Amino acid sequence: MALSLDESSSESPITIIRPSRxxxxxxxxxxxxxxxxxxxLVWRNIKVRYKQTVLGAAWAILQPVLTMVVFSVFFGRxxxxxxxxxxxxxxxxxxxxxxxLFARAVTDSxxxxxxxxxxxxxxxxxxxxxxxxxVLAGLxxxxxxxxxxxxxxxxxxxxxxxxxxxxxxxxxxxxxxxLAVGLWMSALNVKYRDVHxxxxxxxxxxxxxxxxxxxxxxxxxxxxxxxxxxxxVGVVEGxxxxxxxxxxxxxxxxxxxxxxxxxxxxxxxxxxxxxxERTFADVV
Amino acid sequence: xxxVAIRVANLGKQYDLNGKRERYATLRDALAxxxxxxxxxxxxxxxxxxxVQRADDNTIWALQNVSFEVKRGEVVGVxxxxxxxxxxxxxxxxxxxxxxxxxxxIRGRVGSLxxxxxxxxxxxxxxxxxxxxxxxLGMRRAEIHRKFDEIVAFAEIRKFIDTxxxxxxxxxxxxxxxxxxxxxxPEIMLVDEVLAVGDARFQKKCLNKMxxxxxxxxxxxxxxxxxxAITRLCERTILLDQGGLSADGPSPKVVSAYLxxxxxxxxxxxxxxxxxxxxxxxxxxxxxxxxxxxxxxxDSLDIRRPVGVEMEYDVLKPGRVLLPNFxxxxxxxxxxxxxxxxxxxWRGRPRPAGRYVSTAWxxxxxxxxxxxxxxxxxxxxxxxxxxxxxxEAVAFRVIDSIDGGDSARGDYxxxxxxxxxxxxxxxxxxxxxxxxxxxxxxxKAEA
Numbered sequence: 208m209a210l211s212l213d214e215s216s217s218e219s220p221i222t223i224i225r226p227s228r229x230x231x232x233x234x235x236x237x238x239x240x241x242x243x244x245x246x247x248l249v250w251r252n253i254k255v256r257y258k259q260t261v262l263g264a265a266w267a268i269l270q271p272v273l274t275m276v277v278f279s280v281f282f283g284r285x286x287x288x289x290x291x292x293x294x295x296x297x298x299x300x301x302x303x304x305x306x307x308l309f310a311r312a313v314t315d316s317x318x319x320x321x322x323x324x325x326x327x328x329x330x331x332x333x334x335x336x337x338x339x340x341x342v343l344a345g346l347x348x349x350x351x352x353x354x355x356x357x358x359x360x361x362x363x364x365x366x367x368x369x370x371x372x373x374x375x376x377x378x379x380x381x382x383x384x385x386l387a388v389g390l391w392m393s394a395l396n397v398k399y400r401d402v403h404x405x406x407x408x409x410x411x412x413x414x415x416x417x418x419x420x421x422x423x424x425x426x427x428x429x430x431x432x433x434x435x436x437x438x439x440v441g442v443v444e445g446x447x448x449x450x451x452x453x454x455x456x457x458x459x460x461x462x463x464x465x466x467x468x469x470x471x472x473x474x475x476x477x478x479x480x481x482x483x484e485r486t487f488a489d490v491v
Numbered sequence: 492x493x494x495v496a497i498r499v500a501n502l503g504k505q506y507d508l509n510g511k512r513e514r515y516a517t518l519r520d521a522l523a524x525x526x527x528x529x530x531x532x533x534x535x536x537x538x539x540x541x542x543v544q545r546a547d548d549n550t551i552w553a554l555q556n557v558s559f560e561v562k563r564g565e566v567v568g569v570x571x572x573x574x575x576x577x578x579x580x581x582x583x584x585x586x587x588x589x590x591x592x593x594x595x596x597i598r599g600r601v602g603s604l605x606x607x608x609x610x611x612x613x614x615x616x617x618x619x620x621x622x623x624x625x626x627x628l629g630m631r632r633a634e635i636h637r638k639f640d641e642i643v644a645f646a647e648i649r650k651f652i653d654t655x656x657x658x659x660x661x662x663x664x665x666x667x668x669x670x671x672x673x674x675x676x677p678e679i680m681l682v683d684e685v686l687a688v689g690d691a692r693f694q695k696k697c698l699n700k701m702x703x704x705x706x707x708x709x710x711x712x713x714x715x716x717x718x719x720a721i722t723r724l725c726e727r728t729i730l731l732d733q734g735g736l737s738a739d740g741p742s743p744k745v746v747s748a749y750l751x752x753x754x755x756x757x758x759x760x761x762x763x764x765x766x767x768x769x770x771x772x773x774x775x776x777x778x779x780x781x782x783x784x785x786x787x788x789x790d791s792l793d794i795r796r797p798v799g800v801e802m803e804y805d806v807l808k809p810g811r812v813l814l815p816n817f818x819x820x821x822x823x824x825x826x827x828x829x830x831x832x833x834x835x836x837w838r839g840r841p842r843p844a845g846r847y848v849s850t851a852w853x854x855x856x857x858x859x860x861x862x863x864x865x866x867x868x869x870x871x872x873x874x875x876x877x878x879x880x881x882x883e884a885v886a887f888r889v890i891d892s893i894d895g896g897d898s899a900r901g902d903y904x905x906x907x908x909x910x911x912x913x914x915x916x917x918x919x920x921x922x923x924x925x926x927x928x929x930x931x932x933x934x935k936a937e938a
Contacts, residue, residue, distance in 0.1 A: 219678060222601065224586060225594035247626040251612060251619075258614040329609045330627055331586040331601075488588045489506065 227485055234481070238333045245336045245343075252315075252344035267348035268355055271307050275300045282420050291422045291453050297359050301450055302419040302443045304356060305381045308349045309439060310410045312382060315341040316389025317406045320397050324491045334484045335477075338389045342382050349378070356450070368452040377445035380462075383469045384438040390476030394483040397491045418443055423461075432464070438472070441465020496598050496679055496710040497561040497584065503592035503734075504554040504579050553579040555734045556593075563598075563678075566711040568725035568742055570718070570749055575731040577714045581605060581681045584712070599678030599710070602629055606683070608668030613657035617648055617667055620656055624671045638674045645700075646670035673700045679710045684717075717790060718746050718757050758790035760885050765805070770869070770879040773811060777846075778803040779867045779884040794860060794891045794898050794912065801850040802867045802884075810841045811871045813878070815849040818866035819858075820883075827863065827910045856899060856914035858889045859907070 238245075257263040275296055282288040283295025290298035316338040320327065323337050360367070388409075396402035417439040418425075426434050434440055441462040447453040554576040561567050569577050582588045584595055585603030610627040611620050621642055625635035635642075643649050646667040648659075656664055682701070701711070702724055715721050721728055721742055728745040730738035738745045758781040762768035768775040782799040783789045792798050800817055815832040830851050832838075865887075868880035891900055899914045900907060 219599040222586070222597045223594060224583060224590060224597070226590055226592065243632050244626045246632075247623050251615065251623055254619065255612055255614045325606075326610050326627065328587065329605045330603065330629075332627075332629075485589045488582065 232481075234333070238335055241332050241336055244332055245340055248336060248340035249343045252340055253347050256344065256348075264348075264351060267351040271300060271303045271352045272355060274303055278420050288421050289425070291424065291447070293365070293447075293451055293453065294363050297356075297363050297365065297451070298422075298447070298453075299420065300356055300359060301447050302417070304349065304352055305377065305442045305446050306414065306417060306419050306439065307352065308345050308378070309381045309385045309442070310414070311348065312342040312345045312385030313388045313392070313410055314406055315345065316386065317392035317396055317402060319389070320393045320487060320491060321400075321403075327491055328488050334487055335390075335480065338386060338393045338480075342386045342389060345382075345385075346378075360450070365451060368449060370449045370452070373445070374449045377442050377449060377462075380438065380445070380466060380469055381442045383473055384442065384465075387469060387472035387476045390473070390480045394476075394480045394487075397483065397487050413437070413439065431461075435461045435464035436468050438465040438469045441468075494563050494598065495560050496563040496565070497559075497595065497712070498597075499560070499580075499584075499593070499595045500558045501593035502554060502557045502580070502583060502590050502595055503552060504576075504583060504588070505550050505591040506553050507550050552734050554583070554590075554731075557731070557734075557736045558593075559729060559736060559739055561710055561712065563710055564708040565727060566713065566725045568721040568728035568746075569712060569714040569731060570716070570721060570728060570746065571731035571737075574733075576734040577731055578605065578683055579734075580731065581683055581712065581714060585681050597679060600629070601679045601681065602675040602677030603681040604628070604672050604675070604683065605681075607665065607672050611656060611664070611668060614655055616655055617643075617646075617652045617659070620667065621671055624668065625674075628672060628675055629677065630675065634676075642670045642674050645673060645696075669697055673697060677709075679712075681712045683714045716757070718749075718759075722746050758788050758885055758887050760881075768805075769881050770804070773808045773871060773876075774804050774806050774813065774869055774878045776802060776804050776867060776869065776879045776881060776884075779865065779881070781865070781885050781887040782850075789887070791888045791890050794856065794858065794889050795914075796855045798853045798855075798858070798887065798889075799850050800853065800865055800885070801848055802869075803846065803848045804869060804879075805846055806842050806844050809844045812839055812873060813837075813842050814870050814872055815847075816868050816870065817851055818868065819853075820864045820866065821859070821861060821910060825910060827858070857911055859909050859912040860889055860891045862886055862888050 257266060260266065262269065278299045279296045283290065283299070288295070319337045319341040320334070326332075326337070327334065392402050392406055416437050423431075423434065423440060423444055442465065444453070445462050445465075553574075557576070557580065569580065571577050579588070581603060582605070583590045584597065585601060585605070587603070587605075608624065610624055612623065615623065621639065622632070622635055626632065643652055646663075646669075648663050648667055651659065651663065656667070659667070701713070711724075713721070713725055725742045727740065728738075728742040729736060730745050730749050738748055759778070760780075761778040762776060765775060765777070768777055770776050779800070779802050780788055781790065781792070782801065783792060784797045784799065786799075802815055802817075804815070806813065816829060818829045819827045821827055830853075832849055832851070834849065863886065864883045865885045866880060866882045867884040869878040870876065871878055891898055899912045
């Protein structure tokens with residue numbers, strides 16, 4: 208039987224549905240077609256995030272600020288952890304900002320396919336929209352918490368550096384890293400609910416492997432290349448560099464290594480996700 | 492003009508039952524399997540035969556070798572018993588799941604409606620959910636914006652448009668959801684059993700809207716158990732059974748073939764062939780029907796209104812006292828109640844041969860929401876001999892009027908349990924603290 212459907216009759220698009228085999232293309236054009244849905248899902252995630260909470264969006268400030276206070280007391284005051292010559296609170300808070308963006312995005316995107324299983328089993332759209340929207344929704348919290356940072360910089364009389372324009376790149380890097388992890392985890396989560404238990408554990412370990420409470424200059428020289436493979440090291444040091452003008456050590460090399468790590472993880476995650484995508488509706 | 496909109500060829504979908512049963516496999520099992528598989532392969536002489544055999548044992552073909560074509564502008568019904576593959580077919584055509592075999596080609600923008608209200612978020616307002624749900628169903632923002640007022644009017648919820656939908660009654664919720672769906676304008680519409688909910692009046696409104704859809708030259712594939720709706724809306728119907736296509740033709744023909752084939756439950760069941768009808772030499776059952784109080788055959792009935800269940804039977808051998816009876820079972824298989832014929836004209840009176848129609852009227856405000864399956868039986872008394880007893884002869888759905896407030900539900904919109912749901916008289920006495928008693932009583936129920 209011929210595949211064509213009477214080509215002459217109209218210009219309507221033809222969709223061919225057949226079993227896919229082996230590796231599939233990323234089909235980012237399809238994703239672009241569904242950009243409005245992406246927009247609405249991000250908007251929904253933001254809207255419902257603090258619904259039925261007493262403090263509402265204040266949580267976006269409270270979480271990093273309280274964490275910063277606790278760290279400042281124990282690490283900054285009591286343990287006297289060096290902070291590259293900056294007041295410990297601001298040194299810590301500058302790192303907490305991208306960290307919380309990352310950690311929240313990882314958690315939300317990892318669970319995103321499972322929490323949206325009703326959508327997945329009832330409607331077609333590129334499944335990538337779901338973890339991506341979970342990652343993007345975190346930007347609002349980040350923006351709110353960022354205002355506190357500006358206030359703190361004013362208080363400590365730290366002037367913005369000229370490199371502030373590079374900040375979006377580091378934000379992008381943090382979200383790229385979160386999406387990469389989120390793609391792997393969400394796709395695995397569809398089949399293996401272990402992921403639900405693994406993710407909090409991973410983020411906890413990851414927190415200590417990232418120079419948030421301490422400076423990366425504490426890491427011995429010989430381990431630094433390895434250390435840079437943690438993309439969040441590049442992100443955090445990039446933040447400190449762009450906002451405070453810190454020169455911990457070889458920030459540039461670190462950022463390049465981290466960016467490469469993110470790209471590799473992300474490409475792997477995209478390929479794996481697309482490969483698993485066809486079974487999501489059957490398995491979830 | 493009359494191009495083909497949907498072409499399906501040898502479409503098949505295999506499900507892994509193992510995968511389904513152990514839905515949430517653990518990572519540990521997968522790792523263990525990954526380690527042991529290569530060894531198993533080695534042991535079986537590097538052949539993959541064992542894997543193939545294993546696959547055969549644990550899989551099921553939900554759909555197999557299905558081929559058909561739908562012309563542009565055609566409205567085609569899809570019917571069949573549960574598990575026949577109807578939903579699987581729609582899921583493949585709407586690209587939610589992939590086929591295992593064969594292919595389908597679709598010309599035009601596809602809108603699928605496997606469920607109304609997909610993606611509704613309880614915390615968001617009606618207005619917000621219209622946009623969200625519209626986007627999920629594939630509408631552009633501008634398109635939703637343009638149709639917004641029309642959608643709100645159709646749903647009849649203007650007053651509550653800025654209220655979170657979690658405060659909606661389930662009727663309002665459903666009306667809003669359907670209103671969005673009804674305003675989709677894809678070239679091809681795939682609709683699953685979505686009319687099964689809601690009060691009868693709104694159902695009718697939705698059916699009319701769907702009819703308009705068909706008349707606008709849109710292609711529609713419509714899965715339903717609602718046979719009257721199928722015959723009214725669709726000129727052509729496809730019957731699926733056990734994953735295969737078992738009939739394809741004009742709706743009245745396919746529908747009656749389906750209803751008389753014994754599978755499927757509907758509001759009507761007829762046995763046109765007297766020799767194959769249930770029963771024996773004394774009596775044979777010829778038809779069972781469910782009717783509304785105005786005599787319409789219906790498979791969805793208002794909880795507040797009486798339901799008539801009738802059996803038509805031939806008495807072939809005269810002279811026996813016969814007792815028609817019905818048994819009503821809910822979805823869980825619990826027998827809600829049984830009823831014996833009490834017609835004074837025929838109680839204890841031997842019956843002459845002929846055609847009889849015995850009808851039992853179940854009063855309104857007795858049954859609970861949900862589907863009821865009717866066993867239709869006839870016994871001869873003295874001695875008691877069962878002449879026929881047909882389980883699931885017919886089935887009908889009881890639908891609560893969720894917004895009226897005059898059913899036993901009152902102002903509560905949540906789930907209610909129980910086998911029956913009678914409307915009771917309520918009164919409340921009120922005594923303020925520290926004062927003489929003031930008698931106030933409220934009565935909710937109508938006579």
